Amino acid sequence: MTISAAHPARHLLRAKDLADARFRDPLDVPALARAAHVSPAHFSREFKRAFGETPHQYLLTRRLERAAELLRNTDWTVAEICARVGLSSVGSFTTSFGRAYGQSPTAYRSAHPPLVQAWIPTCLVQAHARPQSSTFREDSRARSR
Amino acid sequence: MLKALTHLQIWVEDQDEALAFYTDKLGMEVREDFTNPEAGDFRWLSVGVPGQDVSIALLAVPGPPMVDEETGAQIRAVLAKGMAGGLVFSTDDCKADFEELKSRGVEFAQEPNEGWYGIDAGFRDPSGNQARMAQLNP
Numbered sequence: 001m002t003i004s005a006a007h008p009a010r011h012l013l014r015a016k017d018l019a020d021a022r023f024r025d026p027l028d029v030p031a032l033a034r035a036a037h038v039s040p041a042h043f044s045r046e047f048k049r050a051f052g053e054t055p056h057q058y059l060l061t062r063r064l065e066r067a068a069e070l071l072r073n074t075d076w077t078v079a080e081i082c083a084r085v086g087l088s089s090v091g092s093f094t095t096s097f098g099r100a101y102g103q104s105p106t107a108y109r110s111a112h113p114p115l116v117q118a119w120i121p122t123c124l125v126q127a128h129a130r131p132q133s134s135t136f137r138e139d140s141r142a143r144s145r
Numbered sequence: 146m147l148k149a150l151t152h153l154q155i156w157v158e159d160q161d162e163a164l165a166f167y168t169d170k171l172g173m174e175v176r177e178d179f180t181n182p183e184a185g186d187f188r189w190l191s192v193g194v195p196g197q198d199v200s201i202a203l204l205a206v207p208g209p210p211m212v213d214e215e216t217g218a219q220i221r222a223v224l225a226k227g228m229a230g231g232l233v234f235s236t237d238d239c240k241a242d243f244e245e246l247k248s249r250g251v252e253f254a255q256e257p258n259e260g261w262y263g264i265d266a267g268f269r270d271p272s273g274n275q276a277r278m279a280q281l282n283p
Contacts, residue, residue, distance in 0.1 A: 006158070006225070007158075007221050007222060007224070007225030007273075008225070009222060009225035009226045010224075010225040010272075010273050012226075013225060013226060013227045013269075013273055014252075016227065017227070017252075017254035017255075017269070020254060020255060021253070021254060021255050021256060050225075050226055051226065117261070117262075119262040119263075119279070119281060121231075121233055121265065121267075121277050121279070122255065122258055122260070122265050122267070122277070123254070123255060123267050123275065123277065
């Protein structure tokens with residue numbers, strides 16, 4: 001795949017797309033950096049400059065958005081949903097979910113029964129449903145790694 | 146009153162590259178390809194899905210005199226960040242088309258996703274324009 005005269009953000013977009021496509025997998029920031037062909041040392045800073053949030057924030061909120069959708073539309077357990085969105089710790093997931101949505105996963109599920117829907121392109125639904133990411137304590141931990 | 150939508154337009158970084166992508170990889174046909182030497186060699190290039198009248202104009206990201214350098218750079222940045230395009234195509238078999246297009250080198254941002262509505266998948270053109278194909282349930 002070749003990209004001519006690519007704007008620097010075009011490479012970073014590949015990492016963002018990878019987070020969208022592979023959030024179920026054990027992705028981490030170094031894997032995203034490889035997709036963007038940027039050294040891990042520069043990747044997070046360049047990603048944030050282009051998209052306004054760190055790659056860790058983006059990946060986490062993508063996973064939380066998907067988890068919220070599964071809570072609304074399936075009867076899977078919280079642990080199962082946690083695993084299905086690529087997170088390994090139910091405790092961390094519950095904490096992050098609470099920060100993003102202001103309630104626990106089970107309370108969120110009770111408050112949000114499935115809706116009767118019309119089709120909207122999936123990427124738009126997912127992009128608009130993604131929670132704000134500015135208050136995640138996980139970022140400070142991720143930066144320190 | 147308005148009769149029909151005949152063209153929509155997207156910006157591309159490189160028209161030759163875009164033409165190859167939309168024809169060779171996506172299977173579209175060239176509708177118009179005209180360069181006007183009296184307008185700074187402006188190239189009006191459009192493609193379309195065979196059998197459908199709507200054409201997609203693939204226009205080069207502009208610079209002066211159409212827009213100032215800063216505006217051109219802003220358009221280029223929006224493209225590169227993946228926030229332009231928004232084309233949606235229909236397909237009879239999303240999964241088969243995904244495999245075929247992927248084998249041709251199309252860059253997918255989302256693999257086929259099954260939902261209550263059917264199956265859809267998302268891809269990008271070389272400039273970063275987003276596009277989707279959807280196999281919706283009847």
